[in-house]
Amino acid sequence: MEWIIKPWPWYVSGPLIALVMFALLFAGKQFGMSSNLRTACSMGGAGRASDFFKFDWKKERWNLIVVLGAVIGGFLSANYFSGNTVEINPEVSKQLESYGITSAGEAYMPTEIFGTESLSDPKILAILLVGGFFVGFGARYAGGCTSGHAISGLSNLQLPSLIAVIGFFIGGLIMINFIYPLIF
Structure with a gap:
């Protein structure tokens, strides 16, 4: 099992x-x-x-x-x-450690961000609230979320879903390479 x-x-x-x-x-x-x-x-x-x-x-x-x-x-x-545990690339683990996230590879979600004790940190709480708002607004503005567009929309050969998925990837690359290092 x-x-x-x-x-x-x-x-x-x-x-x-x-x-x-x-x-x-x-x-x-x-x-x-x-x-x-x-x-x-x-x-x-x-x-x-x-x-x-x-x-x-x-x-x-x-x-x-x-x-x-x-x-x-x-x-x-x-x-x-x-x-x-999740096996991740050692280089990614080192980069996350430089941001102060030492639980990379030990848990599915970094406890430094998603642990219950982190909710008392105003910075982390603000990041989660603002991020949640952007995800909700973006999903509604794009006419669906990543799973809806990438799985269902692409399966139905919908051009708007292809455009949305390309946008998700570009946004993710910008976030992780430029914005994430500024936040942490």
């Missing part, structure tokens, strides 16, 4: 993702995480404040299972599989 908690190789996970995408395409559904935020807001009555949230959210509630799975998977991973 240990095979299930280890990272799966690309030649297993890739075809499984393709199989799921084919099943969704066959069923006339589209996958994406950010669309669940719209569904949750609509469920909460946000349609009274904005026409954007006026739609039949009951047709989209199937996608909320993805969020539930992510929450349950995150909980299980953090509480029961935290003994696993």
